[in-house]
Amino acid sequence: MVADSEKIVLSGTQRQLTGSRRERLRSLAMIGLSASMVTSIILVASGLFLLLLTSSLSWLLGHVGTENATWSEKLYQLIFTGTELGYGVSAIFPAVLGTLALVILMTAFVAPLGVATALYLTEYARPTWYTKLIRISITNLAGVPAIIYGVFGLGFFVYGIGGQVDQLFFGDQLPNPTFGTPGLLWAALTMALLNLPVVIVAVTEGLDALPGDLREASVALGATHGETVFKAVLPAAMPSVFTGLILATARAAGEVAPLLLVGAVKFAPALPFSDRLPFIELEQKFMHVGFQLFDAVLFNRIGPGDVGWIASVALILVLLISILNLFAIAFRAVILGRQEPANPF
Amino acid sequence: MLAAKNRNLRSILAGLIVRLAGLAVICALIGMFVQMVSVAYPILAPSxxxxxxxxxxxxxxxxxxxxxxxxxxxxxxxxxxxxxxxxxxxxxxxxxxxxxxxxxxxxxxxxxxxxxxxxxxxxxxxxxxxxxxxxxxxxxxxxxxxxxxxxxxxxxxxxxxxxxxxxxxxxxxxxxxxxxxxxxxxxxxxxxxxxxxxxxxxxxxxxxxxxxxxxxxxxxxxxxxxxxxxxxxxxxxxxxxLINPVHYEGYSAPNYLWLPLPASEEAEPKYSIAPLLFGTLKAASLALLIGAPVSLGAAIYVGFFMSQAQRGRIRPAIDMLTAFPTVVLGAIGLFWIAPVFETVLAALLGVVILFPVLITLGVFAMRGVGLRIVRLDALDDWPLKLIPLVSVVLATSAWAGMSVAASLPGGSLNAYLQQHGITIAYFNSLLVGLILGLAITPTIFSVAEEAIHSVPKNLAAGALALGSTPWQSYRDIVLPLALPGMIAAVMIGFGRAAGETMILLMLSGNTGIIDMSVFEGLRSVSASLALELPEAPKNSSHYYVLFVMGLMLFGVTFVVNTLAELIKDSVRAKTRGG
Missing domain, CATH: 2.130.10.10 (YVTN repeat-like/Quinoprotein amine dehydrogenase)
Incomplete structure (x- = not known):
């Protein structure tokens, strides 16, 4: 290893290391250019955000579209009675509830399974070549396009399992499918599968970062393996569990592509919640903020107020996801803060 | 004694449950691939x-x-x-x-x-x-x-x-x-x-x-x-x-055509996936052309020149952009950029040509004249200090691009191109590339920055101590070590661009033709899947072909990501010794 780094320095010295005036100017220019790229990213990102914000505000406060409405009335329409806008676009409230139902259901699937898989990989499975292979594969699955999970969800959950469930339990209603059609349950399962790699990677990283002393101390005090894992290791890794789950939630709220295949619709006849057990209508189609935005944009109903309406929906989606991400960043800071004292060098 | 036995039993039970759940998830993720192959298989079966x-x-x-x-x-x-x-x-x-x-x-x-x-x-x-x-x-x-x-x-x-x-x-x-x-x-x-x-x-x-x-x-x-x-x-x-040109009925020569749902029932459905693969490649390449220079440049600065404290603030901010919903980017492209695309293109050309020159001159000027107003000698926080300069340069170069376009023979870029036989389609590949480039920039940045930052600082410090400039120490010492990681970052960005769906669905025009022109639309594999799979009857040839395409996208992104991961791993092993 030492030889490696020496070689690198040596290979560096083959070139002229001492800065001439020309080299100093070049250095200045290159650093200026690379720094300006960072500035550009910041400017473009805040520019896009400001574009949405001003467009949304000028619609809310201005006099385009619905002439006589005040900003509070417009806000009320935007959130609850959308269709009164007259552009054929629906309200945000049911879409936010639909997104919420999806996220809750997805978390219920992804949290136990993701944590269990991460625990299995770090605490139970012996580190061999195939656990390494599995780890790399899971990292890579996090980079597989979301639409692929949608394709799989449609083929496996909707047509495969859904079709079987219909034949077994809802045979009297065939050929009208009950579960053999896109719906909330299948969308949540697809999203769970999509986010499992994200959660597993985040939790595995958190578990790997924990000092080995923690486990040794626990075992030395007479704890069983299970007690060590569940009472010492897992609580210490809780921030990374939350980070993973929040990242997954943000992704589920922002990813629309798989929903095109497994369940989101423009107008759902009813909210996905109900007063009878299990309080969530699993087979029902649902509305989603991202899908609503896509639908409104794709069918291009451009009226004077539409751009403002679309900017408002987009802004709500962006803010929702940003807040979730900020939480994740805060938790990650907590993990990093904890990690530091563990490293004596 | 009994308590100890119970505890042991509970421990074994917990281990069993965790092992079962973990193995089940791993099997499910592997099973995903197998299931898709089994769904797509009938299209490959002989009659x-x-x-x-x-x-x-x-x-x-x-x-x-x-x-x-x-x-x-x-x-x-x-x-x-x-x-x-x-x-x-x-x-x-x-x-x-x-x-x-x-x-x-x-x-x-x-x-x-x-x-x-x-x-x-x-x-x-x-x-x-x-x-x-x-x-x-x-x-x-x-x-x-x-x-x-x-x-x-x-x-x-x-x-x-x-x-x-x-x-x-x-x-x-x-x-x-x-x-x-x-x-x-x-x-x-x-x-x-x-x-x-x-x-x-x-x-x-x-x-x-x-x-x-x-x-x-x-x-x-x-x-x-x-x-x-x-x-x-x-x-x-x-x-x-699926791949080669086919002599379809009613055509005089072999051709690539993606027409899975022909207008009349009797007509032959045409399943050439070549135009879709081409469209995906075209969109991803254009996105890389726009996204890679910006993100790599930013990664070099944040990963090497920036102080730890500043980096701790700016990196999470750019990381957060990774999760920016692409459906919102698509909406921005459709409502705010596509209607004025001609102007945006002129401004963009101006920025691409003038930005490096003007920034270099601006930095020299600030160094020479304004040393007391803005201290540029500390390398830490240039991005914040450069905000006024970059804003002015962006505005100037965009304005210059637009005014040059206005003074072209014909009065506008569009008219000028039309004189040369080029028409800009409303939904064109450049528009897709631009927005897709925005979407993948944070991803490439994030991975490349990590690669640059993980190069041990003492290597560069040695070069600095020997009198090299900061850029020399980056170029000669850090870059050779970080380059594989940066290549991996670009590969991951490519994978992300190839699989992105919403932006392509909304902005590409979805025209399934092979056309080298960047002013024409395209149709990508991902957009085809999203558009056609809900409508394709289950177990029809169309359904199978779409699954084949899904598998191809899956395979390509998975292989690209694996290669990137292996490259990153080899670099990690190399730099650990420093």
Missing amino acids: TLAPLTSSLDDFRSGQLLEEGYALDATRGVSFSVAGDWSLEGKSGEPWFWVNSLTGFRIENTDLPTRWTAASAVGINRGVAIANADGLISHHHFLASTLPGDAPSSARAEQIDISLSVVSMAGHPRLAVAAVVSSPSTLTIVDFRNPQAQLTYPLADDASGLYWESPTKLRVFAGSIAEDFQFTTTDIGGAWSR
Whole structure:
């Protein structure tokens, strides 16, 4: 290893290391250019955000579209009675509830399974070549396009399992499918599968970062393996569990592509919640903020107020996801803060 | 004692549950791939022919044969083609195009005059002609471009079955013909896949045959009729039809076409996935062209020159952009950029050309003149100090680009390009590339920055101590070590761009053509999946082909990501020693 780094320095010295005036100017220019790229990213990102914000505000406060409405009335329409806008676009409230139902259901699937898989990989499975292979594969699955999970969800959950469930339990209603059609349950399962790699990677990283002393101390005090894992290791890794789950939630709220295949619709006849057990209508189609935005944009109903309406929906989606991400960043800071004292060098 | 036993039991139970759940998830993720392969497999399966045992109705079948299902070479045949035209022929005599309204007759010299059996293939789309030596040729009808002119025909395939053909029946929907020949053989000839012939020995010499349905064939041998089940897909087991140019019915030459849902029911569905793969590659390459320089430049600064404290603030901010919903980016592109794309393009060209020059000059000027106003000698927080300069430079270069475009002959970029025969489509590849570039910038930045930052600082410090400039120490010491990681970052960005769906769905125009021009639209694999899969009937050829495409996208992104991960791993091993 030492030889490696020496070689690198040596290979560096083959070139002229001492800065001439020309080299100093070049250095200045290159650093200026690379720094300006960072500035550009910041400017473009805040520019896009400001574009949405001003467009949304000028619609809310201005006099385009619905002439006589005040900003509070417009806000009320935007959130609850959308269709009164007259552009054929629906309200945000049911879409936010639909997104919420999806996220809750997805978390219920992804949290136990993701944590269990991460625990299995770090605490139970012996580190061999195939656990390494599995780890790399899971990292890579996090980079597989979301639409692929949608394709799989449609083929496996909707047509495969859904079709079987219909034949077994809802045979009297065939050929009208009950579960053999896109719906909330299948969308949540697809999203769970999509986010499992994200959660597993985040939790595995958190578990790997924990000092080995923690486990040794626990075992030395007479704890069983299970007690060590569940009472010492897992609580210490809780921030990374939350980070993973929040990242997954943000992704589920922002990813629309798989929903095109497994369940989101423009107008759902009813909210996905109900007063009878299990309080969530699993087979029902649902509305989603991202899908609503896509639908409104794709069918291009451009009226004077539409751009403002679309900017408002987009802004709500962006803010929702940003807040979730900020939480994740805060938790990650907590993990990093904890990690530091563990490293004596 | 008992408590200890309970604790042990609980520990074992917990371990069992965790192991089970973990293995189940891993199996599920692997199973995903297997399941998709099993769904897509039928499209790759060859056609099959199997005899059926069914009740026979001699009287009815004899009548059907009389009504013209068994076509007779000596009596002559007639096929109706597009418009009022039909094709008439008699063995030994030339073929004629006949107009049923005017009675006008034109000789067709393309078709063979010596034949024993001829049959329409598909509905009014083509004809198969067989001679006594067993040579069967398939001819497409091409509608004439001028109204009132006779159609023409183009030979697509010629297949030699080397048996004396007795009778032939064209498939009602596909470019397939069933042939009975002596001595007593039934052959299914597939013009889509000439190598794959299905033969079946018959009990007796057959006299005629017809297709009762697209999957059921009835053959008459002596006084009995025998039924056969024919199963096939729309590509007849010829995978090459997915990738290679195909001579589709009604076209004069082989072509790439993605038309899985043709306008009329009888028309042939066309499944060339080449245009979609091309569209995906085109969009991803353009996105990289726009996103990679910006993100790599930013990664170099944040990863090497920036202080720890500043980096701790800026990195999470850019990381957060990774999760920016692409549907919002698509909406921004559609509502705010596409309507003024011509102006945006002019401004963008101005920025690309002038930005590096102006920034360099600006930094020199700030160094030379404004050292006391803005201290540029500390490298820490340039991005914040440069906000005014970068804003001014961006505005100036964009303005310059727009004013140059306005002063072009023609008055605008659009008019100028039109003079040179280029039209900018409303939904064009550059628009897609621009927005997709924005979407993948944070991803590439994030990975590349990590690679640069993980290079041990003491290596660069040594170079600095020996008197090299900061840029020299980056270029000569850090870059060689970080380069594989940066390449991995670009690969991951490519994977992300190739799989992105919403932006392509909203901005690409979804036109499935192979066109090198960046001013034309495109159609990507991901957008096709999102648009067509909900509509494709389950277990149809279209459904299978879409799954094949999904698998390809899966495989490509997975392999690219794995390579990137391996590269990153090797770098990690190399830099650990520093």
